[in-house]
Amino acid sequence: MERVDVLVAAGPGDTQDAVLAAAAAQELTARAVTNLEELAAGWRDAGAVFIADDLAERVVGRALPHRPDVFLVGADERALTAWSAPLGARVIGLPAGAAWLGVVLGGDSAPGLAPVVAVVGGAGGVGASTLAGTLACLAATGNGRAALVDADLVGGGIDLLLGAEQTGGWRWPRLTGAQGHVGDLRPYLPVVDGVSLVSMARGPAIDLARDPMAAILGSLRRGHDLVVVDPGRSLTAAARESLRLATRILVVVQGGIRAVAAAREVVRAHQLESAELVLRRASPGITAAMVADAVGLPVVAELPDDRRLPAAAERGLPPLRAGRRYQRACRGLLARVMGGGDG
Ligand SMILES: Nc1ncnc2c1ncn2[C@@H]1O[C@H](COP(=O)(O)OP(=O)(O)O)[C@@H](O)[C@H]1O
Ligand SMILES: [Mg+2]
Structure with a gap:
């Protein structure tokens, strides 16, 4: 599977749209996946991985290896809170946090990453x-x-x-x-x-x-x-x-x-x-x-x-x-x- 900057595990809808739009704005390559097999295939090599709240539980069940730059996104606060620790993921709540997508993906200010x-x-x-x-x-x-x-x-x-x-x-x-x-x-x-x-x-x-x-x-x-x-x-x-x-x-x-x-x-x-x-x-x-x-x-x-x-x-x-x-x-x-x- 070709390496992408941004891999987003989310079905069609607002969350997928928000991440893809933020990636496009930063001119990053992105791919949306909707099943765990595809997510697992791109997991290691993607620059950053975004997981929609409604898929989080299944992703945790899959026990993928720990990796940096994993983000949990969506509007379901309970799911975000519950699954962020097991995924080692930072949380971006939508729609309020939509601006964070740009910040996180914008190289200069990506948290934890040196310029x-x-x-x-x-x-x-x-x-x-x-x-x-x-x-x-x-x-x-x-x-x-x-x-x-x-x-x-x-x-x-x-x-x-x-x-x-x-x-x-x-x-x-x-x-x-x-x-x-x-x-x-x-x-x-x-x-x-x-x-x-x-x-x-x-x-x-x-x-x-x-x-x-x-x-x-x-x-x-x-x-x-x-x-x-x-x-x-x-x-x-x-x-x-x-x-x-x-x-x-x-x-x-x-x-x-x-x-x-x-x-x-x-x-x-x-x-x-x-x-x-x-x-x-x-x-x-x-x-x-x-x-x-x-x-x-x-x-x-x-x-x-x-x-x-x-x-x-x-x-x-x-x-x-x-x-x-x-x-x-x-x-x-x-x-x-x-x-x-x-x-
Ligand atoms: N500000 C400067 N003043 C004088 N000499 C310089 C200056 N900057 C670089 N040099 C010298 O110019 C030469 C080429 O420098 P270098 O950094 O290798 O250039 P480049 O990588 O652009 O080809 C070297 O001898 C270097 O010491
Ligand atoms: Mg040189």
Whole structure:
């Protein structure tokens, strides 16, 4: 059975309609099932499962394995109360809770799930990987739990940027078979400066498909406060999936005529209409407003040139070796990304 974002067990009617409408509004794939066999078949792999109140008792009787993101929905308060604990499900009472369906399904604010920020280069070498690494490292200072996912098959491995190529732990080749619900990966991944890394390995090229990317991101979102993805410039199926699952997409653009044109092309080709721009080193005479206007997306941060960064990257030093101005700009961006707001 094809994996869907939302599986709803409900007969035709208001509950089914409400969940399908909320899923459609978030552009999530959804399937309604009306019997237990179909529910069981899709149970493990669905992103979230919604069970109508009138089916809850039978679902409990079926004793499906425990899984996260199960919701019990409907108008029958007694059924909702009775079956939420045995199903390990959160309750959404209709019609009052209909707005919650949108909140629960809206990636940014899905309870318990970390935001996924993808950092895309509007052109090669603009500093997308560096920004991705810096955001993850900053998020991990204090007690934050951050993960950094490298989906760039030809980027040389983001662990190199962080000086973690000798650090033991699983890399993509160990994870390409991942599917559906994956448990907590933190104990298995290389960690540098508090950041869990999912990076490419040096060696034979690997085939990175869409499903493992979705499964790994799902696991990381449950175990961290922030997940940063570096999709790279050659957008493979896995990289595209990471963009689809991202709750926020930042496109790094350099402020020159050609760089802006390139960024506009990247945005168009990959349908990044909801992305935000991060402006790196505006050429004199080119303002953030001009860049925003030309690309058709808002500029949410400006990154200064930092002459320490290239040398630090060569030596595999964490990007927190960057100068204060660069760090301050990244901190502002991080606050924005974590706050989910647009100010
Ligand atoms: N703000 C910056 N100022 C100066 N150099 C930078 C900055 N950001 C990145 N770099 C340097 O630019 C080069 C390319 O950066 P990288 O992050 O790999 O770019 P991308 O991932 O977009 O190809 C590296 O040498 C990096 O250290
Ligand atoms: Mg890169």
